[in-house]
Amino acid sequence: MSARRLFLVRVIALAVVAFGLTYIAWRWSNTIAWAAWWIAVPLALAETYSLSESILYSLTMWNSKRRPAPPPARPGRTVDVFITTYNEPLELVMKTALAAREMTYPHKTWILDDGNRQEFRRAAAAAGVGYIVRGQEWEGRPRFAKAGNVNNALSRTDGDFIAILDADQMPEPQFLDRVLGYFDDADVALVQTPQKFWNVAKGDPLGSEAELFYGPIQQGKDGWDAAFFCGSNAVLRREALMSLGLSRYTRAAIGRTRQALRHARGRLENLMSESGMREPARVPLLEDALAAIDRAEAQLRQQVVLTEVTYALREDFRAITYRDPALVQDLIPELDEILEEVDVARTDQAIAIHPLDTTTITEDMATAMHLHAMGWTTVYHHEVLVHGLAPEDVQTMLSQRQRWAAGSMQVFFKDNPMFVSGLGLGQRLMYLGTMTSYLNGFAAIVYIAAPIIFLLLGVFPLRAQPTTFFLLFIPFFFSCQLLFQVSANGSGGLWRGQQMSFALFPTWILATLSGAAATFLGKHLKFSVTSKDGGAATTGYRYVRIQLFVMGLLVVAAAIGIVRAATGLAPLWPTLITLAWVAVDLALLGVVIGAARAAGSSSPEEPQLYAPGELAYVLDRAESSTDQPARVTLA
């Protein structure tokens, strides 16, 4: 964004704040229809929420950063390129692998195959790229989806930098050359580049093009040193990730050990109660085990080094097992489990330290937030260097958006940026703005319900003269729209983005409830891998039936409202205002019709970033039943 445009954006942003605060103050002070408080108050709250989002957006645009050309990449840096896959088709992954292999800056390419498929192993060998799967240590352990996949590979590789690509994200040859220069600054932990899709249908019915986010919004966040990590198309500094993992591990170690010892005591006491009735001969052994727990807890209080505390406990348990082997045989698995849980070396996990955050399904956002909290810097490089696949049907699109939203809300509830120590105020607000945007689902319900209630029942949620309302609302509304247009700086998809933000209200509400349930009730959030099948697209009216029902309600309510106004049962001006409101709602919701009918692009133009002949060769070798030695395979 040029300096002149930035100045204009700031002026408009101030106008948004001024007009918005004036409007909201007027609404709360003078216009609540208390007789109908059950819709009047929610509407005022929804408008207050919308104002807060507008202010956060204004703040995001305030510092929009246009970075100069990056310095050239220094030679000699070591880079591991990770391509993560679980159930994507072989051909798709190998296109990405071949494109990644062709990047000009020296690097090692690795396919991280969480599906552990033999044809992938053979294809990787044929393509001359590395292949990593989870080893036996992961059996019976939490796997943590993509974050676990990457963390596993981090423990097996040693490049100074890690480029992470999703299975469908094909990099251009100069990708590493263009971004590695930023890491000359020793504080930079991450460089994120945009996601760009080559299979978007005309008109973008699914709202896939995210030019506003991968443009003005990320540039805005960059200006506040809060550019997000988006999970793909990014390069990270290994030492930054490792320091984050280490910090998390050491902070939690004492508390975790203490809790594990308490839990161990409870288990042993339960065993003792059971044994007292059935096998009294075991009781002395269990008493000794409890005494060992006592000693470990005493050592913990005396600040003995944790590895020694847990090693001593293991030796104590081992001594117990030698006293009466026959009697203790059944106890050994129980004692083993206790030791695993207590051991500071995390023998209950597949790897000791997880650098990428595993507490949420949006591990990318959470990891970036904690990197920022540690004082690391991130960079948004605004140049399309990677090309990927967008969802081609509404079901896939909704599944993807639901995952992003649920993960974000999980972080909002569990690890709220307003309370994370180490973040600056600007950073807190940048993260908060993204998370709270999903609360729009609840506001949308109110914006839909209020006009229906008036048109059907004659209950108007506010008391105001139409002239006053227009004088105060219109400047706020138009300044918001003007801010969008000016700050977008030519980015496409503005209207589509606003439509999706409103129309996907069931997804946002479900995601908020899922995130809350995951945080407060311990419900597991499933990491649903976005389907990248490409051609397999189906129409999906059933996935948007809630929106279609609501649109029908709005149309019926409008018709009834017109009749009521025409027959004098309802006042004219409020009816006209409400009909305009319904029109806006329908215009926003109407996007779901095109989305339901979306079936992928009729003429997608795939970028040629790999040699078709080599792809054919690699796929042919993959199907061969002869197992050939991989160039490098780690498991």
Added chain:
Amino acid sequence: MSVHTPRAASPLPTRLAHSAAPAHPARAHSVPAGPAADEAPTVVLPAGPRIIDLVAAPTLDASSALHLREALVDHLSDGPCLVLVDVGHVRHVLPSGLVGTLELLRLTRRTGGDFRLYGTSEAVRQASVSTDLGMIARCYATREQAELGRAERMIQPAPRRRLATLFGRR
């Protein structure tokens, strides 16, 4: 309970799986287990684990940690072992080296053994302090101390807990 572990060649059983006690217990070797050690009865255990000696590279990072891992893998598959790593020559420590080292601790403990550092290295000492790892694992002064794995009160204080601040930034 004090645990007397005879110093001999045959390994301890992995985890806690029972193995037959030796017909002729070897010379007892005391392993103090902390302040309450005097209160416990004495038990003679089978022979201690195999001892594997390694030397850390001058730079402790992901690469050197992987090399240590490669050196250990075959030994770990043979059963529990006590890995003693001389870090006296380490001049530079990176977070990835510390993470790799903790991973080796996990691997050795999973098979019933242990992984201990020893030697005088200012880089290791500073890394231990700055990352609070000193409360988790000790770098012993000598190989003998590492082999004994003596449990004593740690020298450095517990980390101060800072109150979360709304506007704080490191």
